[in-house]
Each structure stands twice: as structure tokens, then as C-alpha cells.
């Protein structure tokens with residue numbers, strides 16, 4: 001079909017998800033397949049969330065509250081901010097897209113790391129912006145390098161803290177020094193998808209406060225990871241009300257569905273579930289670290305629910321060999337793979353199969 005489309009779309013690649021478990025089972029004739037590829041919560045979600053979803057099922061015939069009022073109020077009172085300083089979205093993926101549509105003009109420069117979450121570069125290119133890539137240093141953000149790349153064309157800086165896929169984090173001091181040196185007309189987004197898993201106390205847990213002091217800072221959080229709600233698509237962003245109001249103009253009228261709103265409200269209230277997820281993740285991380293140490297593998301210190309590890313053999317090859325054996329991970333550049341931390345049973349199965357492939 002030769003209907004003209006926007007030039008910016010020409011070189012974009014569609015998102016290619018990994019194979020679902022059932023396809024891998026069929027292709028390799030396997031009974032058991034585990035997926036440690038998408039940083040999901042192996043514990044599922046809170047039972048209270050399931051109850052809230054069931055209680056909402058009778059309302060499926062009606063549109064959701066387009067303003068997500070109760071969700072905003074619950075978040076606002078939990079975080080001690082105003083309802084106008086919060087904007088829910090259908091996952092952070094949607095928010096990344098909305099921010100790009102709202103703020104990126106053709107030829108604006110958008111600064112991001114390499115490697116980091118791929119949607120930042122894709123949405124930049126989609127809008128005709130120019131990605132400015134600053135390589136990581138020691139697996140983590142080179143904040144000085146980022147500051148040096150700011151020009152009068154810079155519109156947005158994407159900070160993923162802790163970073164996907166490396167799992168590394170920026171400290172509070174580093175972040176405060178950084179944000180203080182960014183010109184106020186440059187939008188900084190702190191993508192905190194994994195913050196609930198952070199174990200170090202020098203992490204900038206206070207970004208909500210920082211966004212009051214620095215109105216050019218948006219803080220993006222999601223229910224997809226530690227809350228175990230990746231399938232329902234809900235996240236929220238905190239920041240200056242005028243910035244959020246601009247983004248609000250661009251979003252679809254009912255972008256957070258009715259089940260997602262109920263689920264998120266129940267999820268926020270179940271802090272016990274979060275503690276359980278944190279504990280299980282830490283236990284799994286320590287187990288995987290000790291196995292990697294025994295194998296002599298180098299890995300980046302992770303403050304997330306995934307580990308970026310050098311397995312000493314091409315990541316793509318290792319991915320395919322593991323997949324044949326019923327373990328799905330994510331291949332990375334060179335000899336690196338990214339593995340999500342699963343249940344202890346999944347973690348030990350992964351190690352068993354990894355040894356089979358490599359030794």
C-alpha cells in the first residue's frame with residue numbers, strides 16, 4: 001500500500017516481544033518453561049488486588065472514570081502531594097509516549113544513556129527529535145557526561161534510576177548535584193520503575209520533594225514491577241501541575257481502564273505484599289550473585305529485580321540454548337545477558353540450565 005506516512009516512522013522498528021511460554025513449549029516440545037525475561041514479579045500480585053478486580057467486574061459495561069479521581073486521591077494522600085501533581089497512565093510505556101508527543105519538536109535534542117530503556121529513543125525518533133546518547137560508565141549513568149551534552153536545543157533528559165537493563169543506581173547526592181545543574185527549561189524525567197526493590201539507603205527516595213524544588217523534574221513510577229500488575233497496565237507520574245496539565249491534554253480520555261484503577265488503589269494499600277516481594281527478590285538476588293561468583297562471572301550490582309551479567313559467551317547464543325531447555329532470558333550486547341530474578345525454584349533451574357549450556 002502506498003499511502004504516505006510520516007517520515008519519522010520510516011526507520012522505526014516495531015516492538016518484537018520474546019516468544020510467549022506456550023510457543024516455546026510447543027516449538028521445543030517441553031512440558032515446563034520459565035520466563036525470566038521481562039522483569040515481572042514472580043509472586044504475582046496482592047490477593048487484595050484480585051478481590052478489588054472481582055468487585056469491579058460488574059462495572060465493565062460503563063466507561064472508567066476518565067480522571068482516575070479515586071486513584072489520584074489515594075496516591076496524593078499517600079505521597080503527601082496535591083491531586084494536580086499526579087497523572088496516572090496506562091503503564092509507564094504510555095507516559096513515555098505522551099511526554100514525547102507533548103514536548104518533542106522536530107530537531108529537539110533528547111539526552112539518554114546507552115544502554116537504557118529502549119522506549120526513550122524510539123519515541124524520540126517517532127517525534128523527529130535527535131537522540132543524544134551518552135554511554136554508561138561502569139554500568140551506570142555518566143551524569144557529568146550528560147551535563148556536558150546539554151545545548152540550547154536540549155528538551156528532555158531521560159534518567160532511569162535504577163537503570164534497566166544494568167540494574168545500577170544513581171545516589172541521592174549524585175542526583176541532587178545533577179538536577180541542580182540542569183537548566184530549568186530542560187525537562188528531566190526520573191523513571192523509577194524499580195524503586196521498590198532498591199536496598200541501598202543512599203538512593204534518592206525523596207524525588208517527590210525534589211520535584212517541588214525543581215519544577216522541571218518529573219518522577220515516573222509503575223505498578224508493573226514490585227506490585228505485580230504488568231498485565232493490567234497502570235502507572236503514574238508526579239510533578240509540576242502545569243507540565244502534567246499539558247500532558248493531560250494529549251492523553252486518551254479513558255487511558256486507565258476501570259480494572260486498572262481499582263487494582264492500583266488496592267495495591268497501594270497492601271504494603272505487606274510489597275515487603276514480601278522485596279524480601280523474595282533480595283533472597284533470589286543473593287543466590288544468583290553467589291552462583292555467578294562461583295562461575296567467575298562479572299555482573300553489575302543490581303538494585304532491581306534483574307541482573308546484567310557477562311556469561312563469557314555470546315548472549316544471543318546462550319539465549320537460544322537456554323530457550324531450547326525451557327528457560328527464557330534476555331540476550332544483550334556481546335557476552336551479556338539480562339536475567340530477571342524469579343522464585344527460588346526458577347532461579348535454581350536457570351542456574352542448572354546455564355551450567356548445562358556453558359560448562
Ligand SMILES: Cc1ncc(COP(=O)(O)O)c(C=O)c1O
Nearest residue numbers: 091092093117164193222224235
Ligand atoms: C525502566 C522501565 N521503564 C518503563 C517500563 C515500562 O513499564 P510499564 O509496564 O509501566 O509500561 C519498564 C518495563 O520494563 C522499564 O523497565
